[in-house]
Structures are given as C-alpha cells and as structure tokens.
Amino acid sequence: MGKQLFVIGLGLIGGSLALAVKKDHPDTHVTGYDLNKNVMKAAISLGVINESAPSIEEGARHADLIIVAAPVKETIEILRELSSLPLKEEAIITDVGSTKKAICEASHVFDHVSAHFIGGHPMAGSHKSGVEAAKSHLFENAYYIITPVKETDARAVIQLQNWLKGTKARFIQLTPGNHDFFAGMVSHFPHIVASGLVHQLKEEGEKEPVLNNLAAGGFRDITRIASSSPVMWRDILLSNRDVLLGLIDKWQEEMNKVKGYIEKEDAERLFEFFDVAKQSRDALPVRKKGAIPSFYDLYVDVPDHPGVISDVTAILAKKQISITNIRILETREDIMGVLRLSFRSENDQLLAKEQLTKHMYEAYESP
Incomplete structure (x- = not known):
C-alpha cells in the first residue's frame, strides 16, 4: 500500500484537497472522518475517499498526512486530541483555517512529538458547499498560504508542498500574524462591510418595501458575499478579533472623511476619492484567484x-x-x-x- 492520507472534515475544502491528492498521488489511500455519517457515505460513493474512519484516533493512527478541514475553534480542539494520540513517526499535520495565529499557537502541543504541524490556508472556495461540490481543480491558480513557525522543520514544509502539488495552487509562506492581517484586509473585512450594507437595507426596506425591489440588481450583486455561512464567519471574526477591530477603526475614519467632503460640498475631494478608488481597482489582477471566490x-x-x-x-x-x-x-x-x-x-x-x-x-x- 502507498502513502496514507487522513482528512478530518469532509466539506468542500476537505473533499477537494482529498481529490487533488488522489489525482496527483494515485497510490495514496485516503481515509476520511466527519461528524455526519451521511457525509462520509456520500464521500465514499463520490470517490472522494477510499474509506471512512469510525473515529479520529482510528483514522490518524497510520496516516502520513493529516488534513484538518474544520472551523478554527474545532480545529484547535482536534489538534489537542491528535497530540495525545500515537501518531506515525514524522507524520505531517496541516489545517485549512481562515485565521492562523490562534491555530499556530495551539500547535505547540506537537513540540515534543515527532509529528510536524504546518499551518495552511487554501484561499479558494465556491458558492456551493458540501462534499458534493468538491472538485480536484478547486485550488488551481489560487494562493495557498503556508504558515510555518520558527520550530517547523523545513523538510516537512517541502514534503507538504509535494503532497499538495496536485492542487496546482501558488504556494506562499507567511508568518501567522501577517497572514491574519492580509486575510482580514482582503477577505474578512469585506464580508463585514457587505453584511453591514444588507443590514442597512433590511432596516430601511421594512419602512419602504420598494427598496427591496430596487436592490434586486446591482446592490444584490455587490453584496453577494454576505450569503456565506453565519457560523463560519462568526468564528473567523472572533479568531481574528484584533486585526478586524483595527480595520474597522480605519474604515470609520475613511467614512468620516467622505462624510466631511459631502457636508462641505467639496467636489474636488469627492472626485479624487472616486478617481483613486477607480485607478486602484483597475490595477488589480484580473485573471488571478484571490481571497474571495471569483464570480x-x-x-x-x-x-x-x-x-x-x-x-x-x-x-x-x-x-x-x-x-x-x-x-x-x-x-x-x-x-x-x-x-x-x-x-x-x-x-x-x-x-x-x-x-x-x-x-x-x-x-x-x-x-
């Protein structure tokens, strides 16, 4: 038998990583675990995994690579559980969490064992969810952030990238802190803004129902990301609290500036505000996958x-x-x-x- 992969959490991301590894390493035996037994059955029938594990302990025992594809809070608990298990010598453990600082701090539970933890975040997704939507090419040309810490074995980082090369992603190494700031800026904070706009529409739409009809066009398009999982985004915001509080403060300062331009009828400053925004946005890469899924x-x-x-x-x-x-x-x-x-x-x-x-x-x- 070839190498063994164990995936904990068989949703869109976990399922897609399993497929990408299987495609590039066909001799790999993939075992999966999910709290929902029906999801495990579906993963087997779809060919995402070869077999399901009755528990994390059973699935992790012989794994060469363990991918934890769960929300941040659950990931930290799973890492604690894994650190107490008799894992394979030199096993690699990675995650897919949207924030990295809290997870990498929690990973110190592996400091005194032979297994290697390496934080990871594939910055790609889909507007569909669940293992049924899993695709081996989901991460193609997307940025895949790896966040090793000082104690991380450099050879283990190389091995992880070799495991994941079938994703055809673009690997970047960042510190956990830099990752959380960058992700907060280009992904987490925009979700807050989009959701805030929808809240404002809801409040005003209750007074003037015609607003909801008018919002069916462009407004609905620019706030599409507000349709994401509330549970996931609640956990992301709480785990990236300090970064987001700072970004919200800066946003409020920016909005106060615009408010002042409008109050003073400062046409020149208003033009400059929109002109700089237009030029900056037009300069952004068009054909590259970023932190927010492309439409x-x-x-x-x-x-x-x-x-x-x-x-x-x-x-x-x-x-x-x-x-x-x-x-x-x-x-x-x-x-x-x-x-x-x-x-x-x-x-x-x-x-x-x-x-x-x-x-x-x-x-x-x-x-």
Whole structure:
C-alpha cells in the first residue's frame, strides 16, 4: 500500500484537497472522518475517499498526512486530541483555517512529538458547499498560504508542498500574524462591510418595501458575499478579533472623511476619492484567484422573443457547458433584455462566450 492520507472534515475544502491528492498521488489511500455519517457515505460513493474512519484516533493512527478541514475553534480542539494520540513517526499535520495565529499557537502541543504541524490556508472556495461540490481543480491558480513557525522543520514544509502539488495552487509562506492581517484586509473585512450594507437595507426596506425591489440588481450583486455561512464567519471574526477591530477603526475614519467632503460640498475631494478608488481597482489582477471566490459571469443581450432563454441554454448544453445560475437582469417590450449567466470556472465562461458569439449573440464579461 502507498502513502496514507487522513482528512478530518469532509466539506468542500476537505473533499477537494482529498481529490487533488488522489489525482496527483494515485497510490495514496485516503481515509476520511466527519461528524455526519451521511457525509462520509456520500464521500465514499463520490470517490472522494477510499474509506471512512469510525473515529479520529482510528483514522490518524497510520496516516502520513493529516488534513484538518474544520472551523478554527474545532480545529484547535482536534489538534489537542491528535497530540495525545500515537501518531506515525514524522507524520505531517496541516489545517485549512481562515485565521492562523490562534491555530499556530495551539500547535505547540506537537513540540515534543515527532509529528510536524504546518499551518495552511487554501484561499479558494465556491458558492456551493458540501462534499458534493468538491472538485480536484478547486485550488488551481489560487494562493495557498503556508504558515510555518520558527520550530517547523523545513523538510516537512517541502514534503507538504509535494503532497499538495496536485492542487496546482501558488504556494506562499507567511508568518501567522501577517497572514491574519492580509486575510482580514482582503477577505474578512469585506464580508463585514457587505453584511453591514444588507443590514442597512433590511432596516430601511421594512419602512419602504420598494427598496427591496430596487436592490434586486446591482446592490444584490455587490453584496453577494454576505450569503456565506453565519457560523463560519462568526468564528473567523472572533479568531481574528484584533486585526478586524483595527480595520474597522480605519474604515470609520475613511467614512468620516467622505462624510466631511459631502457636508462641505467639496467636489474636488469627492472626485479624487472616486478617481483613486477607480485607478486602484483597475490595477488589480484580473485573471488571478484571490481571497474571495471569483464570480465567472457572462452577460448576454437577448431579444424580446419567446424561447430565447431556452435557445441560449440549449446552445451551452449541447457543448456540455454547465450553468450554475441564470438571471434576467432586464426584459422590457421592444428592447433587448440582458441575461446574466454564472459558471463554475473561467474556462466554462470563455467557452460559453465563444459558443454564443458563434450563434450571433452579443456576450460580454461585464455589464
């Protein structure tokens, strides 16, 4: 038998890592554990794992690599449990937590054993969840942060990257503190802002219901990330408390500046505020995966004619291009309507654009 991988937590991330390892290391035997027995059964039937473990102790006993794919709080508890078990000599343990400082501090429980803990955070995801959505290519071209500490064996870090090279991710090493600040800035804090905007809409929408209808377009799009798991984000914010408190303070300062510009009717400063934001955003990488999952949307102009939507979907279905979501943004009598099609990957998006253009549809990537 080849090497043994044990995955604790068979959701989207744990399942996708298992598939990526299996694809690149086909001789690896993958064992999985999840609190939900039905999830373990599904993981076996989908080929994500080879077998399920009745307990963490049983699954970890012979593992060469252990991946803990659980929320931060649960991960810390699992690390404590693993540190008390008779693990394999030189076994590598890693996690996928969205914050690293608390987890890496907790990992000192392994200081006096032969196993090596290396913090990890694959910065990729999907708008779907669960093992059913697991894909071996989920992390392709995404940033995969590794956070070794001073005591970490450099050889173990290399071995972990060799284990995970099938993800085709871009590995970066950061200190746990730097990771938490960077992730707080580009992922955690934007979720707070998006959720705050939705809260404000809810409050005002209860007074003026028409607001909810108006928000069905652009507002709903820019706040899409607010639809993420409340449990997950509660735990992330609490585990990255100090960083986020600082970022919130800076945000409030920025908003107070804008408020002052508006009160003083300072047109020059307002223009500068939006101009700098536009230039900075336009300079950001377009084709790279970042901390927030990308939305692979395609906009299609369609005539006001019966059957046009079924024609569009049929063209794509014929080429086996899957649509994850379809929405009518505008449809009025005697004018062109707009469909927004969402896809799983950039490749599907580009193939769809190519096929629809061949059939005389106007398809574009931004409205």
